[in-house]
Amino acid sequence: IIPMPRPNLLYIHSDQHNPNVTGCYGDSLVETPNLDALAENGVVLENVYCPSPICVPSRMSMLSGRFPYENQVWTNSHILDSAIPTFAHAMGAGGYRPVLIGRMHAVGPDQLHGYAERLVGDHGPNQAGGKGVDHGELSGTAGPSRISLEKSGHGQSAYQVHDEDVTVAAVEYLKSLGHRKRTGQAVEPFSLSIGFMLPHQPFVARLEDYARYCEHITLPHTPEPFSDALHPHIKWWREACDIKEVSDAECRRSRSAYWALVYRMDAMIGQILGALQENGLAEDTLIVYSSDHGEQIGEHGLWWKQTFYEDSVKVPAILSWPGHLPEGTRCDRVVSSLDINATMIEALSCPPLPQSRGRSLLPLLQTPGRTEWDDVAFSEFCLD
Secondary structure (H helix, E strand, O other): OOOOOOOEEEEEEEEOOOOOOOHHHOOOOOOOHHHHHHHHOOEEEEEEEOOOOOHHHHHHHHHHOOOHHHHOOOOOOOOOOOOOOOHHHHHHHOOOOOEEEEOOOOOOOOOOOOOOEEOOOOOOOOOOOOOOOOOHHHOOOOOOOOHHHHOOEEOOOHHHHHHHHHHHHHHHHHHHHHHHHHOOOOOOOOEEEEEEEEEOOOOEEOHHHHOOOOOOOOOOOOOOOOOOOOOHHHHHHHHHOOOOOOOHHHHHHHHHHHHHHHHHHHHHHHHHHHHHHHOOOOOOEEEEEEEOOOOOOOHHHOOOOOOOOHHHHEEOEEEEOOOOOOOOEEEEEEEEHHHHHHHHHHHOOOOOOOOOOOOOOOHHHOOOOOOOOOHHHHHHHHHO
16 A cells, blocks of 8 residues: 655634635625635635634634633633643644744743744733733734724734744745755655734734725624613623724724735735745645634724624634645535644644544545545535
8 A cells, every 4th residue: 555645734824814804705895816716726614613702712722622711721811731732733743843933822931832843933922911012103002992993094013014024934934845845855744834913903004005995995884883782791892992982984994904904914825825836835735724713893883803793703714725625615514713623633644632622624534435525525514
């Protein structure tokens, strides 16, 4: 029996991307040609929900395959115990050398959590209670505070600069693998995770990107006036964040910038996918794109995340794997972000995580002996 070659993994993970602001999810305004092309060549999961609408709990759950209460990580100040195995540990146990470039948002001294190497770090304090990034004139705009709406518009966000560094490092990493391949050197299958900060607020984008949307942006589709009829927690939250009333001008500026940040993130993803193709590495590479949670973008009178409305807890998920996943397929089955974790582990034939709540989405589990997916099997799986 000739063993099948192990696939590569390119896992791209953004921060705070509402799937509704993506072309392949139905937005006719935003320009996301690279994610749309990925969708045309793979599978779009239409109903994926994150385990928590807060960065660190969601991310640590997506790493470990366990719910926030099982990790004892409920807020952005909690530390994931290093004894808890992660997706990266599973990659290592399966014979890969998992590499991380950019955002993970783990708190505490362990900034690898199973990754063998990290080429670009986070854009925030690593220690609990640590001082946040100095955003200069945009100080305070990265949190759930009215100031992020007041100071929205065009300019330069430190988060975008971080992602530009991440993109350069990712492209160089793929180029180095391509060089080894072209010069006849051994190239082991890779497991590469790329963490973006965008499109997380500050709602500030470079002028050239902002100008693409400021004249065409719409107001929220589901406005919710502040009143005593609101759920008590939502009423308190809007009072606490000073978003009882938000002017149309603030709303349009913030939404224009958000659309622009999604556009710019897509362009950077395009650079990475281009490097993958140009260096002869696209064949037998599973590409996965997702995000940690969504963004309210003014819907229901809310901004940022922190709630369990659809815009806050639903995330995009696009998977492309030529020859193994059907192209141009959509699945409306309700799944968890934890299932993405289990799917990547299964696809790379790595050992499953102990006590993981995620279920692999590979229908190969239902049809033993099948070597590739077909549209019929996938449709049956989605309707199961």
